[in-house]
Amino acid sequence: xxxxxxxxxxxxxxxxxxxxxxxxxxxxxxxxxxxxxxxxxxxxxxxxxxxxxxxxxxxxxxxxxxxxxxxxxxxxxxxxxxxxxxxxxxxxxxxxxxxxxxxxxxxxxxxxxxxxxxxxxxxxxxxxxxxxxxxxxxxxxxxxxxxxxxxxxxxxxxxxxxxxxxxxxxxxxxxxxxxxxxxxxxxxxxxxxxxxxxxxxxxxxxxxxxxxxxxxxxxxxxxxxxxxxxxxxxxxxxxxxxxxxxxxxxxxxxxxxxxxxxxxxxxxxxxxxxxxxxxxxxxxxxxxxxxxxxxxxxxxxxxxxxxxxxxxxxxxxxxxxxxxxxxxxxxxxxxxxxxxxxxxxxxxxxxxxxxxxxxxxxxxxxxxxxxxxxxxxxxxxxxxxxxxxxxxxxxxxxxxxxxxxxxxx
Numbered sequence: 262x263x264x265x266x267x268x269x270x271x272x273x274x275x276x277x278x279x280x281x282x283x284x285x286x287x288x289x290x291x292x293x294x295x296x297x298x299x300x301x302x303x304x305x306x307x308x309x310x311x312x313x314x315x316x317x318x319x320x321x322x323x324x325x326x327x328x329x330x331x332x333x334x335x336x337x338x339x340x341x342x343x344x345x346x347x348x349x350x351x352x353x354x355x356x357x358x359x360x361x362x363x364x365x366x367x368x369x370x371x372x373x374x375x376x377x378x379x380x381x382x383x384x385x386x387x388x389x390x391x392x393x394x395x396x397x398x399x400x401x402x403x404x405x406x407x408x409x410x411x412x413x414x415x416x417x418x419x420x421x422x423x424x425x426x427x428x429x430x431x432x433x434x435x436x437x438x439x440x441x442x443x444x445x446x447x448x449x450x451x452x453x454x455x456x457x458x459x460x461x462x463x464x465x466x467x468x469x470x471x472x473x474x475x476x477x478x479x480x481x482x483x484x485x486x487x488x489x490x491x492x493x494x495x496x497x498x499x500x501x502x503x504x505x506x507x508x509x510x511x512x513x514x515x516x517x518x519x520x521x522x523x524x525x526x527x528x529x530x531x532x533x534x535x536x537x538x539x540x541x542x543x544x545x546x547x548x549x550x551x552x553x554x555x556x557x558x559x560x561x562x563x564x565x566x567x568x569x570x571x572x573x574x575x576x577x578x579x580x581x582x583x584x585x586x587x588x589x590x591x592x593x594x595x596x597x598x599x600x601x602x603x604x605x606x607x608x609x610x611x612x613x614x615x616x617x618x619x620x621x622x623x624x625x626x627x628x629x630x631x632x633x634x635x636x637x638x639x640x641x642x643x644x645x646x647x648x649x650x651x652x653x654x655x656x657x658x659x660x661x662x663x664x665x666x667x668x669x670x
Contacts, residue, residue, distance in 0.1 A: 263320040264666065267296030268310035270328040270645035274631035275617045281544075282574045284609035291647070297331065299637040302665030307631050323668075328645035329660060332612065333631050334403025334638035336619035337593050339507075339530050339551055339580035341441075342393040343386055343425050344411050346377030348586045355560070361485075361513075371411070371445050374585050378411035378421065386424035387431070393583065393591065394432040398669055401640035401659040402593055404628055405434055406580075408479060410441030413450075415465055418442045422474035433664040435638075437623050439507065440469055443480035443487060443495060454487055458495045466502055477527075481509035482517030489516045496524040505624060511535040512556070522546045528622040530580065532565040533557060540566060544573035549622040551578045552614075554600035555588035567604045567614075578619040579611065595655030608651055637666035 272295035278284060296310035298317055306313060313320075351369040364370055378386070394405055407425045412418035422438055429436040442461045446454050458480075469475050478499045482492045486509070496506045505527055510517025512531035518539040521529035529543060530551040543550045552565035570577050579600065583591035590596065593615065601611045620629035627635045640659040642650050650657055662669040 263298050263300045263305055263317055264323055265296055265298050265313055265317055265320040266323040266663075267313070267325055269295050269325060269331040269641065271295070271647055272297065272307060272331040272631065273612065273647055274307055275333055275613060276630050276632060278609070278613055278617055280618055280621065281576045283571050284607055284613055286607055286609045289609050289612075295331070297631065297637075297639070299663075299666035302637055302667075304631060304633050304635050304637050306633055325641070327643065329641040330644055330647045330650070331631070331639060331641045332401075332647075333616045333629055334640050334662065334664070335401050335593060335615045336404045336623065336625065336629055337397065337402045337581050337583075338406045338528065338578055338619045338622040339553060339582055340405055341408050341410065341582070341584035342405070342591070343390045343407050343409065343421050343428070344374055344378050344585050345381035345385055345389060346374065346585065347589070348373055351586055352559070352589070365485075371586065372448055374411045375413050375447065379414070379417045383420050383424050383427070386421060387427045390424060390428035390436075391431045394428060394434045394436060397591070397593070398432065398434040398662060398664065400592065400594065401662055403434055403638035403640070403662070403664050404437065404623070404625065406437045406439055406623055408439045408441040410444035410479070413442060413444065413447040415468070418465055419468060419472075419474070422469060423472075426474055433667065433669060437477070438475040439477040439479050440466070440475045440504075441479040441481070443478070443492070445481060445486045454491050458487070458491055462495065462498050462502070466499060466504065470503065476504055477507065478504045479507045479509060482520055483509070483513055489520050492517070493520050493524065496520070496526065500524065507622070511539055515539055518543055522548050527624065528578070531556065532570070533563055535566060540569050540573050540575070543570060544575040549578050549618070550575045551580050551622055552600070553580055553582035553588065554596040555590055556582045558596065558599070559587040559589060564600055564603055567600065567606055571606070571610060576618050576621065577610070577614050578622050579614040580619065592655060594650075594658075598651045598654040601651055602654075608648055611651060637663060639663040
């Protein structure tokens, strides 16, 4: 049965926007006093509320009796929410002035999370992932990418990906898994980085395919992780096996974005260290530039050059990078709002970066916009003016969230 939801003070369908380059707020379509009709988890129609009442007289009415602004559900295209333990000790050392290498030498860093996640059972990892996904969902994030990468062994990487798969059955949110076995060369692996990546290609990825645990791979290109040369070979081989690719690129040093563009990866994520060269390459490509303000806040470092990327003509998405080390906050809207002030991003650019421009990073064909036939993933904010959402810097949360047309309790 069709359900008519409304009236809303404003509806922002996020339609008619270019996927690349700058956006002005005047380019946003704003439907005043609007309504939306949903059925079987999909959007049927969006228009002025009174016209929908006349067109769909037999629909069930979900009446909205306070001023609210309706948006598509947010898409978080880069997270690490499957893990166990915290890294609060790392954070305390970092804000006390210790360097990344000093923290790693003291037993912190990625390897600390690997150690804790390896000993956690699949039930614990599943429950942790569900809890974080549900918190995200209540804050308007209806689609969430989730990486492995804290296992770094056959047994533990598969455990993580199985936990993500099981978590997806216990949360209304859509979870999209990515294999990040190429997060770093594990300390207990005695071979070279090339040998480890070959092991991932020949021993791990075939099992992941067989069990249908993921169709995406990621690799961290950095001096403390994998070289650009080794990563380029890995991405080529993984894509030949049928995996889509994304890249942790240019976080501390440049070079990764160029590998991502050359490999035609779906996205290059981080980009805090991207230079004019990398910005130009991304702008000319179809690779989404995913910026991660949560990591900048957590590490106390510069933001990715989102303004320059947009001015150059790139497609810029914003993701949370929610992880136990560099981005433990996990609040996508707060991060996006704070970054928008620092980088001077328009409201249209920020909202697009969380919806329609994040969708291609995950190859989504029915999310990020409010269009007939798309999934009815919706969120409504308690205001009559969409500009309030960023004005309150993420403190204003959605009053209502729908996943596939069902109101999230």
